[in-house]
Amino acid sequence: MQHLNYDNLKVQDATIIQNSLRDSILLQPRNFPLSIIAGADISFNKFSTTVYAGIILLSFPDLLPIGYSLIKKEVLFPYVPGYLAFREVPPLMDAWENLPQKPDLLVVDGHGIAHPRRMGIASHFGVSADTPTIGCAKTLLCGQYEEPASTTGSSSPLIYKNEVVGAVLRTKNAVKPVFVSPGHKIDVPDSVDIIKQCIGRYRIPEPTRLAHNMVNQFRLGEIPEGYTALTR
DNA sequence: GCGACAG
């Protein structure tokens, strides 16, 4: 499963792929040890087809960087709400293949099953790479929820078509919450529990926050393309 | 038809 290419796909074809991949999603309590967690994100210049993708590995529960993978790639599939995966999964999959070691769980910037067809980018990547994933998005794509209490750690269920597809989690006092939903091989309760343990001093949980900072530095030429295991 | 719409 590498060098995925969705460049010549039509949105209509993409829908068929999502409906097909959906049957492979596994929603279950975490049944594996968690000592290495990772964050994935991409960055790009507006109007450019070049995307800078990266995955950062962190020790858990310490959340200290222990390695990463960065790769630059051309992507032609456009950004269409509901089809983010067709733009971001291909480059992220390349970064994944180059990681010095695979994490036990990957946190993706975007939704998991909190998606119109229950196939957000976190689920799409998880099924494609056959690895546990959680989606952590900054804004809502679909579903309803009650505003969670304003204190850090508070959450409320995210409902879509009468089903609990995730949770809205307050990661910082009196600050906009984030949207957490399982991607693959994990369930809603465990996803929220793990993301809670990834909260640092910012709104965005450490895995995706550090991944975002890293790919941004990469895009700006402050870090070279490549991969490495960090020594400490 | 109208409004919503991850990154």
Add this chain to the structure above:
DNA sequence: ATCTTGTCGC
């Protein structure tokens, strides 16, 4: 997503 200046609050 990216760009951008100021401003509010702990």
